[in-house]
Amino acid sequence: MLHQVLPKPVAAASLPAISARAVLKTFAGKHEVKALEAVDLEIRPHEFVSILGPSGCGKSTLLRIVAGLTPYEGGEVLVNQRPVNGPSPEIGVVFxxxxxxxxxxxxxxxxxxxxxxxxxxxxxxxxxxxxxxxxxxxxxxxxxxxxxxxxxxxxxxxxxxxxxxPQILLMDEPFGALDALTRDKLNVELLRIWQEQRQTVLLVTHSISEAVFLSDRVLVMSGRPGKVVREVTIDLPRPRRPETIKQHPRYAEYMAELSQLMGVY
Incomplete structure (x- = not known):
């Protein structure tokens, strides 16, 4: 039996904790690489959002831009309604x-x-x-x-x-180098920590199951130059446990939808 659904952490009218508008990033060099083009997104306070996309689409670059670690050439990135011009104590980054x-x-x-x-x-x-x-x-x-x-x-x-x-936690494939069993265990731990602390979380991952299990929403990016092409709201009850949430009928639907968007089948 599923646990009781937690109340929504914020009102729909809340100002975004993170917002990006028409963000452009190009890496100069012998062969110029356009990493990001016209990236738009909004993350609400206390929301858990994951970014999925093919390798090389600019997911990590986007995360580093939000963190103030990588400059960008066009558009606008705001954290708590202020332009990002460098690292901020409001933001923590886990690599x-x-x-x-x-x-x-x-x-x-x-x-x-x-x-x-x-x-x-x-x-x-x-x-x-x-x-x-x-x-x-x-x-x-x-x-x-x-x-x-x-x-x-x-x-x-x-x-x-x-x-x-930190008010905002940015995570770049934090469990990507671990074996599947350890990764699953740490997903449960991460979710427990978030449910206690309620930071705003933006997670970059290649794992569809990880994104579905953890997230309120999943943003899907295109191939390079990357931009957000689809948003999938994960309407599954919280708190979540693997043994219950993976049996929920909508879990399989989200897995199938995101697998199709990612070109798995």
Missing amino acids: QSSNMLPWLTVGQNIALGAKLRKIPAAQAAPKIAALIAMLGLKGFENNHPHQLSGGMRQRAAIGQILALD
Whole structure:
């Protein structure tokens, strides 16, 4: 039996947390590459949105533009109604490879951002301890990254970002290098974290099942130059568990629709 449906987190009239209008990105060089052309999107506050698209379509480039890490030539990108001109403390980014420093322990890595922002250790300590427990890393605080499994390293990498209290979480294939079983387990963990913290999340993924399981909406991008060509609203009840949601009749419909859009069949 499906769990009770959570209430909608925001009103439909809320201003978007992320918006892009006619975004253009071209990489110059011997052979100029037009990565993005006329990209439009809107992400509402507290929404979980995934981006699907073929390899090389500009998904990661778009994410880096929203993060303020990559400049763009045309159009407009706004975060909380302000133009993106560079990295912002409102935004946290999780990449496919963890950015943990090998000479620091798990606890020290998770606390690093707070330390760099000169947040007093006594003030940061309770939050770091709560994050470690929430991420299932209690007992591993004094381990170094090489002593963790791949899945644990990615959980710790997410903890590094959550310790900074970002309003918006951008994730670029964070579980793409993991085996299927570990990836499925971390999808459940990510969903649990989001349901507790309710950041606005924009996730880049190649996995259709991951996008359907996690998302409120899925944006499908075209081949290069990439642009958003379809939006699919995932109207499945929350909170979601794999053993229940994958038996929901609409789950198979969304999988089929997105597989067709992605050219799987």
